[in-house]
Amino acid sequence: MSLTRPKAAAIGAALCAALGGALLPATTAQAVTGTAGADGAFTFTARLDIGSGDRACSGSLVDTQWVLTAASCFADSPDQSFTIRAGKPAKTTTATIGRTDLTTSAGQVRTVVELVPRTDRDLVLARLNKPVTGITPAKITSTAPTTGETLTVPGYGRTTNEWSPRKLHTGTFKVTAIQSPTIEIDGQNGASVCAGDTGAPTLRQTADGHELIGINSRSWQGGCFGQDPDETRTAAQNVRMDNLGSWVEDTVSAAPITDFNGDGVEDIAIADAKASVGGNAGAGLVRIVHGGGKGTAQIDQDLDWVPGGAESGDSFGAAMDTVDYNQDGYTDLVVAAPGEDLDGKADAGMADILYGGPDGLGSGTLKNTHLEQGSGTGALAGVASEAGDRMGEALAAGTTAGGRPWIVIGTPGEAIGDLAKAGVAYYVYGNTSFTLHQNLPTEVPGTAEAGDEFGASAAGDEHHFAIGAPGEAIGTENNSGTVALFRHTLDADGRPITIGGMDQDNAKVSGGAEADDEFGAALSMTAYRPTGATSADTSMLAVGSPGEGVTVDGKDQANAGRAVLIRINPDHT
Structure with a gap:
């Protein structure tokens, strides 16, 4: 059987006519012919608008920052090839998730900033500019489809009598054939995959909800608005997903x-x-x-x-x-x-x-x-x-778990009052910035003193960040060093919240604070996903002490230096 890839909505009719008896890429159609979905159902279904009204497709939120859809939605000639370039989309693409009624302002709108396509199937993961909140992503099945199985397809494409419907529609389909990379399904009770439904999810109902079993790629589009009335076939081809869960997981977690x-x-x-x-x-x-x-x-x-x-x-x-x-x-x-x-x-x-x-x-x-x-x-x-501020001596940048970009700029030579080189750091986000130093009333660890050089080092990940003050005296041990820890959550004034600090006299840090250890002179941090955890919500912080003396083979080696690895749990323990 030769199916046609349903084209993107705006160009569907012309392509369908041109392709005649071939199975159409679903990008030409605009919604599954069937019934309007219940309000609040299938909220993980995404509507993709590609270019300035050039194309419309459907997709599925499979991670808070990733939508799964058909690569042909982004192809130059989707009827000929689904091959696309990885990276930023050639045309501006927006994804609307959770707005099952397009006449409302519900849901969330994001910009697609990166495409990660498969080379062997009509499939692409599209990264959003920031995470979607409050919507549970679709679960990808690990159970193979069976012939005769009944499935549901929600989409935003054409219906029987609407070119551009304003509500998410659903249809019922049965599996008619199974290949290694694809599943063929056939519409029931007049349901058909139409233009605009390319990339729509094909779902299996389970006791725990719906599982994503396929992604729509091609269809005959029988009964779709604007199609030849003599075309009555409602078969469609899907990219099979039960054997691609690890690819999705590896991509979205990288x-x-x-x-x-x-x-x-x-x-x-x-x-x-x-x-x-x-x-x-x-x-x-x-x-x-x-x-x-x-x-x-x-x-x-x-x-x-x-x-x-x-x-x-x-x-x-x-x-x-x-x-x-x-x-x-x-x-x-x-x-x-x-x-x-x-x-x-x-x-x-x-x-x-x-x-x-x-x-x-x-x-x-x-x-x-x-x-x-x-x-x-x-x-x-x-x-x-x-003079001597040395703003930028240390830099750290990243994006929070909530999708907000941030920058920390260390300025260790900055004086606080008459305390030369006490040091400060600037926390920058959006179009604003906040000062961080040891004399703030927000319990930044330590007290500002001359020569502390707070801001001489900085590091962070999506959950936390750290700022070093290698010149800090611990007790009477000058230049022993300390590290201040923060999370990206903002207080009422918009400044990040302090979660404490550490030095080598801390019971959880091996060794002891000694003069000229310079604990915190260098920092590095990364997010960590412990075994069994569902997300990487723990931080691992490496702290360098270049002045630390160590004992090797019974001999004391002054200023040999060392690094310690510190785990910061979500509860900040």
Whole structure:
């Protein structure tokens, strides 16, 4: 049997006519002919709008930040091939989830920022710019389909008498044939997969709810609005899902790659903060290696779209991190120049967000966001750059579990009152920023003292972040060091909440606080999923102590250094 892939809604009628007797890609149709779904049912079903009214498809939320649908929805010629490029979609795509009645404002709207297609099947996972909340994702079955099994298909495509229905519709189908990669189903009681239903879920009813057993790919579209009335076949072809659960799990649980040009291939940023630029020793630069053999790029302050200018000792690139700060699907580079002189103030320091684009950093409409004391908004705007602040000595960036991008900028040379180099850090999100230091009334561990250098290191993940103060004295042990811990939850003022701190006199940290250990001089953090847990809601923090003395073969080795690994549980124990 030869089915036609139902095309995207806006172009469906013409393609159906052109393809004649072939099974149509479901992208041409717009809703399952059948009955309107009950309000609040099948809320994990997504409507995808691709381009400026170019196409409409359906899909399924299978993770808080991922929708599963047909790759042919994004193909140039879906009737000929479902092959698409990984990475940012070529056309702006929005996903509406939980709005079963499109005349309402219910549900949530997200932008698709990344596509991860299968190469062997008409299937793609689409990453959303931020997680969907309050909607339970569809569960993918691990049980194979059986011939004659009754299934349900919800979708937003055409009905018998509507080109663009405003409600999610459902139809009943039976399995007629099973192959390794596909399932063939046939509509019951006049149900048919129509244009706009490409990517719609095919569901099995169980005692615990519905399970996702297939994704709609092709159909005859018999009875669909705008189709030849002589076409009465209601068969459809689905991508089989019971043997793809591990692929979905592996994809949605993987950390996003660094992808400055949005082509789905990982890129690398390499800093050389001591490099000379234009004859200026130590000006610093960052080299970008684009994956897939797409060449390299040099980023420095002599580029006209990068703030500042290359000067000796700027140390551009001394600290950097990556995050999709504007959530457009291109990775952005957060980079600091802690040795930057500002208004005659030596080593005041600054940082910038350099935005990705179709051809890499700086190639999009938005080039950069400049972060400097005394400019911008929030706490940064209320302070002045001073000599020796070294803003950007440490950087950390990421996205919270709730999908909010954040940046921590360490400024260890900042004075608090007359306490030289007590140090501060700035927590940046959206278009605002907040100051963090040890004299805040929010119980940041320790007390600000001269030389603490709070902000000399920083690290974080989606749940927590940490800031080091390697110059902190513990008791009478100078430069013993401490680490302050925070979560990304914001208090009533919008500042992240402190959850405590640690040093080597803490009972849960091995060793003891000693002079010049510099505990916290280096930090690294990552999310961790313990065995048996359903999500990676635990953080693992590595803390470096370069001045720690250790004993090797009975001999004391001064300043040998060490690192300890600390687990931060969801309850912050």
